[in-house]
Amino acid sequence: MHKTNQNLKDFWKEEVLKNNIKDALIVDVPQDITDVRPSDYAQFIDTSDWDNIISKFNFSKDSFENIIISDTIHTLIDPTLFIIDCVNLLRSGGNISLLFQDISSNNLLEGVVRGDMFYQSSFNGRKYIRFFTKLSFLEWIKKINDSLRSSKLEVVSVNSYQSTLSSGSFFDACSFGDDEYYFVHLKKQDFCRNLYSLISDQLTLNEDRINCMEDHFSELIAKEQSLKANILAISKNNESMKEKIVELYNSSVISFERLNVHLPSVNNFDELKEVVKKFQEEQK
Amino acid sequence: MNLGNAKTNLLFCERDRKKKYAVSDQIAEKDLFYKLLLDQVRNESAVLEVGSLDSGLGRYLSSKKGCKVYGIDAREEYIEKARESNSYEDLFAVDLNRRDSAVWQDFEKLDIKFDHILMTDSFCQLKQPEEVLRFFLDKMGSESNILLNLPNITNLDVIINLFYGKFNYNKYGILNENNLNFYSRRSFAKWIQHLNSEFFEDFNLDIYWLGFTRFPENEFLSLCKEKYKALYNFFSTEESLSLQNCFSIYKKENPVNLKRIIESPDSLDLINERLQKINVYESLMDNLAGENKEVEKLCLDISDFLDQLALRAKKEMKGDEYAQD
Numbered sequence: 367m368h369k370t371n372q373n374l375k376d377f378w379k380e381e382v383l384k385n386n387i388k389d390a391l392i393v394d395v396p397q398d399i400t401d402v403r404p405s406d407y408a409q410f411i412d413t414s415d416w417d418n419i420i421s422k423f424n425f426s427k428d429s430f431e432n433i434i435i436s437d438t439i440h441t442l443i444d445p446t447l448f449i450i451d452c453v454n455l456l457r458s459g460g461n462i463s464l465l466f467q468d469i470s471s472n473n474l475l476e477g478v479v480r481g482d483m484f485y486q487s488s489f490n491g492r493k494y495i496r497f498f499t500k501l502s503f504l505e506w507i508k509k510i511n512d513s514l515r516s517s518k519l520e521v522v523s524v525n526s527y528q529s530t531l532s533s534g535s536f537f538d539a540c541s542f543g544d545d546e547y548y549f550v551h552l553k554k555q556d557f558c559r560n561l562y563s564l565i566s567d568q569l570t571l572n573e574d575r576i577n578c579m580e581d582h583f584s585e586l587i588a589k590e591q592s593l594k595a596n597i598l599a600i601s602k603n604n605e606s607m608k609e610k611i612v613e614l615y616n617s618s619v620i621s622f623e624r625l626n627v628h629l630p631s632v633n634n635f636d637e638l639k640e641v642v643k644k645f646q647e648e649q650k
Numbered sequence: 651m652n653l654g655n656a657k658t659n660l661l662f663c664e665r666d667r668k669k670k671y672a673v674s675d676q677i678a679e680k681d682l683f684y685k686l687l688l689d690q691v692r693n694e695s696a697v698l699e700v701g702s703l704d705s706g707l708g709r710y711l712s713s714k715k716g717c718k719v720y721g722i723d724a725r726e727e728y729i730e731k732a733r734e735s736n737s738y739e740d741l742f743a744v745d746l747n748r749r750d751s752a753v754w755q756d757f758e759k760l761d762i763k764f765d766h767i768l769m770t771d772s773f774c775q776l777k778q779p780e781e782v783l784r785f786f787l788d789k790m791g792s793e794s795n796i797l798l799n800l801p802n803i804t805n806l807d808v809i810i811n812l813f814y815g816k817f818n819y820n821k822y823g824i825l826n827e828n829n830l831n832f833y834s835r836r837s838f839a840k841w842i843q844h845l846n847s848e849f850f851e852d853f854n855l856d857i858y859w860l861g862f863t864r865f866p867e868n869e870f871l872s873l874c875k876e877k878y879k880a881l882y883n884f885f886s887t888e889e890s891l892s893l894q895n896c897f898s899i900y901k902k903e904n905p906v907n908l909k910r911i912i913e914s915p916d917s918l919d920l921i922n923e924r925l926q927k928i929n930v931y932e933s934l935m936d937n938l939a940g941e942n943k944e945v946e947k948l949c950l951d952i953s954d955f956l957d958q959l960a961l962r963a964k965k966e967m968k969g970d971e972y973a974q975d
Contacts (some may be wrong), residue, residue, distance in 0.1 A: 377787050392731035408727040411926075412653070422915075431833060435854055443747065443777060443830065444662050445661065445662075446661055446662035446663060447662065458831060468815075469812070469817060470812045470815045470816075470817065475812060476815075476918065477816075478803070478808075478809075478812060479804060479809055479918050480804065480834065480836070480837065480916050480917075480918050481802075481804045481832070481833055481834025481835075481837035481838075481916070482835065482837045482840070483832045483833075483837070484804060488853035495777060495830040495831070496661070496830075497817050498659075498817060499812070499815045499816060499817045499833075500815060501816055502815075502818050502819075503659075503737045503813045504817055505658045505818070506659040506661055506663070508658075508659060509660065509661075509664075512663070512664060513663060513665075527902075536918060536922070537964065539801055541813070568815065571815075572814050572815035572816070573814075575813070575814075575815065576810075576813045576814045576815075576878065576881070579813050579881060579886045580877075580878045580879075580881055581880075581881050582880075582882035583881055583883070583884050584879070584880040584881070586884075586925070586928060587880050587884075589885060589932065590924075590927075590928050591927060593928065593932060593935050594931065596935055597931060597935055597938060600935070600938040600939065600941075601938060601943050602962050603942065604938065604941055604942050604945050607945050607946070610949075611948075611949045611952050611953075613953075614953070614956075615948065615956065618960075621960075622959065622960070624966065625960070625963035625964070625968075626963070626966075627959060627962075627963045634943075635948075638952060639948060639965060642948075642951060642952055642955050644953070645955055645959075
């Protein structure tokens, strides 16, 4: 699903509202979407020092039906601990809504390939220190599930947001992949199937993407090699034709001597061109 | 040992697994990286070693170079081991990402100007590196420097994995799960330039690039050489085949080295240059094809000229014969 004509915050708000939330732990939600706050249970927490934050707030297990995590996981030293804490706070069947940025999207890839990752900051202005792609995010959730004892995190949906800020990335010519942000709806339950099929689909998509890039650069290499070869062949051909005609002319000079026609012998093709030019002018 | 992407994202997902360090077959590379940094340390100087106190560098500096070595590490067990070595003047169990402990306050009060601050594998793990940098600069003399290594994020394993949509944290190497800051040689220089203009008020920092160590080829890159030949061909450069960059940071009014590094081309610039060359080849090819037609035409003109000349000469000869008759 692509939504190119609205900004990211509106997209995030719309996605959150879709889930018909009744009570929620809201982690670091930007001011302009606080109207999703549905009850007095909502808490606002500054996650700049998340480590041990759950113990500081003393929430009991299974406290919440919904946890809404804004642009936060990129700013945490240990987002795994954070997600596991969230799972513990959720009731069975509870939901986590979160947003993450994909650094393999065309829009960001050029910067990463140049090493310019320190400019990445959340839309709240905090510095990003953790990075994900869609696949690495899904595989990370799968790994977290391996460490959870009873309930698992199922990925109910992953909806993409295509950045409107995209501006002619180096990779636009050779790769598809404009989806920069993903809104993820996770559910705490006993089993997960969708997560596995999403990983499998993503692997196929990624395979297609890298093959598309490989094809693009293969074509460029083929073009580069064929141009080099053709340039060499045509240059040789031109030189050889020039040499042959100079040779033919110089041998004709001797024959013309016998016919009592005196022509100057030439050293190269340019001199020959001059001789012909002169003759043609005389003819006129 | 695979020092690039893990096969799946391991970001703090295997807490019980013991960390593996780059030893045995990587020892030569590790030695080179130590050598690049240790060569900068003056004999009998005051050194602060930050992190990785298990590396044995403190012991080396104390015994071989007669340095007075102080140590900081977040891990108590490393502090204890370092203490047992009797190589350190003092040791502080401090996590630089949480500078609010009593031990940190003790360290802050330490009245020493260090000649060198050695940060092996630790600078990239700071949550607020600019704050730590500012604090350390206060503990340095005018001729002092900070010596550090940084994993190279523009490494080929990272780049091609990103093409494949992967950014998998690992237990070690470039994407070590503890690494929070990722730079290339040039982006680090750009970041320092940014600090000079936005963060430091009274001075500027300059950096000297000490060198790099090579990335040991792993299973993924071997596979890429076969399966993604074109991507490997385009994106493998000297820079992308490096594992880590080593730098010296020091105060300087006019940071000329910094500017030089920023102005040097990065891997993508080199690729762009190659793509531009293909365009040049195309126009050269057009020119040559044009020249080819011109030469062909000239050859025809010349043979025509020779024919006409021969015809005229023969006519003249026949005319002479008539006249003689």
